[in-house]
Amino acid sequence: MPDRSPEPPIDAREALGRAQAELVAALVAGGEAPEGFDVERLRIQETALISKRRGVVARLRPDLVVLLGGDLAAEFDGYARGRPKPRGGSRADAADFAAWLAAKGLPPPGREPESPGREPEKPGREPGNAEPVRARRRPWFRRGLR
Template identity: 55%
Template sequence: MTDEHPEARRRLAEAQGRVVAALVAGAAVPEGFDPERMRVQALSLVAKRRSVVARIRPDAAAAAGPDLVAEFAAYARSRSAPPTGYRADADDFAAWLRERGRMPDPPRKPRWWSRFLP
């Protein structure tokens, strides 16, 4: 199959990249898009991420407590793009909270050989 319109495809891919960057990375809203609608959609995407992260890592949600909305928004703003996958996002959020003293270090797992020690 030959690509009859490589330049059009390249321009479309660049435009789509600008829209995604505006939605998930706080980039400027591309020309032709309503800034208020883009802002609302970006907030909605962060809320969706937050709810999934809270289900995957309830310990992180509990550590953030009543500040979960603000903490997750700050975490999301600190990144140029979300990590790939919800599990990575949840673990990164927990690490972000830990760096700020909002979440304790995970308990250390005993070494397999420690069961043989007196």
């Protein structure tokens, strides 16, 4: 049976918790780099996390991709740097980004941001129907076998 070390003291747990919170703040909320961490590497990771968020928002809101074109990366970077992802997840992030753009006056007049609660249509499903649309043709490997 392996040796079990005693539980770390409460102070050590609290110190670890504070260090982890500082690291997360540095990565996603524009916080200062914790002591002992390479500032440049943290900025690289922060940029990668923002890029990942931007990709998800682009998939959820292709209208914003079309609207912004080549400026999407710069605009999303301006929105996301120093701003953690909202509690509602990626859909809330996309809605917040659209609202942030609207506050800057970027969407064309008359264009309302999509509601964050609205589920986009899923390919292969008819609107209002939970069942997938059934193929009307035989599978490719059985088409000539009748």
